[in-house]
Amino acid sequence: MKNLCVAILFIFSLIANAAAQPPGASRRAISSGANSMSFIDMQKTFQRPDESFKRKEDTLRKQFEAKGLAWPAKYLYIRSFKYDSQLEVWVKNDAAEQYKLFKTFKVCALAGTLGPKRMEGDYQVPEGFYYINEFNPRSQYYLSLGINYPNASDKVLSDSLRPGSAIYIHGSCVTVGCIPILDTQIDELYILAAHAKNQGQDFIPVHIFPIRYNVPRSVAFLSNLTKDDPYLKKFADRLEDAFEYFEQKKQVPVVMISDKGEYSIASAVARKVPEDKKAPKPKREPVKHRTRQIAVVADVVHQWPQFPGGGNAFMKYLDDLGHDMVPFLPENVKKAFVQVEFIVDTDGVPVNIKVLKGSTDQDFIDELITRLEKMPTWTPAMLHDKAVAKKMIQTITVD
Numbered sequence: 230m231k232n233l234c235v236a237i238l239f240i241f242s243l244i245a246n247a248a249a250q251p252p253g254a255s256r257r258a259i260s261s262g263a264n265s266m267s268f269i270d271m272q273k274t275f276q277r278p279d280e281s282f283k284r285k286e287d288t289l290r291k292q293f294e295a296k297g298l299a300w301p302a303k304y305l306y307i308r309s310f311k312y313d314s315q316l317e318v319w320v321k322n323d324a325a326e327q328y329k330l331f332k333t334f335k336v337c338a339l340a341g342t343l344g345p346k347r348m349e350g351d352y353q354v355p356e357g358f359y360y361i362n363e364f365n366p367r368s369q370y371y372l373s374l375g376i377n378y379p380n381a382s383d384k385v386l387s388d389s390l391r392p393g394s395a396i397y398i399h400g401s402c403v404t405v406g407c408i409p410i411l412d413t414q415i416d417e418l419y420i421l422a423a424h425a426k427n428q429g430q431d432f433i434p435v436h437i438f439p440i441r442y443n444v445p446r447s448v449a450f451l452s453n454l455t456k457d458d459p460y461l462k463k464f465a466d467r468l469e470d471a472f473e474y475f476e477q478k479k480q481v482p483v484v485m486i487s488d489k490g491e492y493s494i495a496s497a498v499a500r501k502v503p504e505d506k507k508a509p510k511p512k513r514e515p516v517k518h519r520t521r522q523i524a525v526v527a528d529v530v531h532q533w534p535q536f537p538g539g540g541n542a543f544m545k546y547l548d549d550l551g552h553d554m555v556p557f558l559p560e561n562v563k564k565a566f567v568q569v570e571f572i573v574d575t576d577g578v579p580v581n582i583k584v585l586k587g588s589t590d591q592d593f594i595d596e597l598i599t600r601l602e603k604m605p606t607w608t609p610a611m612l613h614d615k616a617v618a619k620k621m622i623q624t625i626t627v628d
Contacts, residue, residue, distance in 0.1 A: 267625070268427040269571075274364035278423070281416040287415055290464055298322075298329065301424035306481055307361075308436040309336060309408055311343055311354055312447050316410060318418060319479075327479035331421075334414045337402040342514060343454055345440040346378065347540035348388035352406050354437065355396055356468060357382060358492065361422055361433040363397075371400035372419045372592045376435050385490030388540050389623055391533065398435070408437070431599045435483050439465055442472045460545050465494040488564075489548075489626055491557070516595045519602050521580045526618045532572040532611040532621050536604075546604065547625050554597055554627045559590045565627040569601065575616040585622070597625075608620040 231377030258577035261471045274280040293300040302320035306328050309316045319328035327433040363375030378396040379387055387460070393413045400415035410418070422433055440447035454575050455462035474482040481493040556566060571579045581593035582598045612617035 244456070258340065265454040269423055272366060272423050277372055278366045278419065281613075283418055285416045285420055289420060291332075296331065298331065301428070302331070302421060303425060303428045305421055305425040305433050306432055306436075307418075307518075308475075309398075309434065310438050310440065310441045310447075311336075311356070311442040312450060313321060313444060314339060314530055315441070318410060318421065320421070324608075328475075328481075334406055334410045334418070336408045336410060336451070337364070338404045340404050340406050343451065344370075344541065345386070345404065345464060346383070346393055347386065347544060349391035349393035351393070353402075354406055354408060355439050356439055357384070357465075358471065359435045359437065361435060361537065363424075364419070364423065365397065365399075368397070368399055369401075370397070370403070370407075372415045372417075373397040373399035373407075374419065376421055376595065380488045382486050382492060385486075385488075389544075390621075391430045391517075392418050397431050427512060436468075436471060436475075436481075437467050438472055442469045443476070443517070458562065460541070460548075463566075467494075470494040489628060516599055518582065518595075519580050521572075521574060523618050524573060525575065526620050527610060527612050530610040530612045530617060530619055534610045534621065536576070537607070546621065550597075550600060551625050551627045553600070554593070554625075557593045557596045558627060559593060563628075567597065568622065568623060568628060569597070570622050572618050572620050573607045573609055574618050577609045579604055579607065579621075587624075 254563055266274075269282075270399070273282055280513040287618045293302075299318060299322045303322045304320065304324065306319040307316065308319070316334045316336050318331045320331045321328045337352070339354065341351065343356075344353065345352035345357060346355040355376075357379060357380060359376040359380055361374050362377040363373075365375060372516050375395070375397050379392040380395065383392055393406070396407055398410065398418065400410065400412040402409050402411055425433055440451050442448060451465060453466060471484060471492075474480075485493045485495050487493065512601055536546070565587050568585045569582060570585050571582040574580050579601065582601050584594045584597065588597075609616040611617065
């Protein structure tokens, strides 16, 4: 993949695959003066986790013994499958050994459809590669484990102003975009995760897939869904690479992210593609662009402007635009991150487009603005049931 390896997306993948520190070492203490408290002890100071440990810890220990597993697990890996409504819990006790499946929970409710989360309020469960970043002992959904959405990929590909947040694995069996399981199950998962963290696993991986890629019915459903959507198909294929890696090796893959926000599995064979010869940069006369006198631009709205087809359609539009603008880059510039500003007026027409950052080349700026002026008409922002003008700022990757 072009320009790959900007960053390692998940440090937890390295921790999961290499003994970076002795896994038996006690979790860093939470100190107060001369006293110290382990992560497990700290969790037990809250009513619900304390009750969960008393009710379930001995049962979990016996389940581990019955499966020939050492208690407690030092490493935990969670993967969830949206269409199949399943959440798997994998465990091991040495970085070098393979993960073993401990238990599969049923995900008891689902919001949205297959595909990644791309904006606040779309009710989508994220898809991709995450880790647990929060233990919430006082969740309104009994107990919950937060995941780090938006991750580095989401921050590139999702709505720049409203990507969404607060995604959890939780109890209570209700959801508006999270992963809900039963209270009796989040009890167990919370305890397992707490023990892993207590023993040094700071980044507990959580991989969320659209489907089980080894179930024919699920594969057929995804194939039908993506047959006319190359963007979604490409995204699902990258997730399948990680699924297949784990299926074969029972180790968590190292996931990379490109500067375009695209996932790649580090073990995948890199295919060298010759760089296209850049077309000569066309010269053009300065263009008078579409501007309007707008008396009031709303700061706060009840409903943000909506691009036709939603957030995914807007991201694809910007991605295609970025590719189309490559021939217009100045000489010796192969890539640019261009921040643009525009106003979606009360009739949904994008006007007053300007480039804020990323290029000072006037030919390039004129061409970019001209193309942006041809974007479809939006559904305007709403305030008190009235259409209002709203300013938008967006970064376009020209590559």
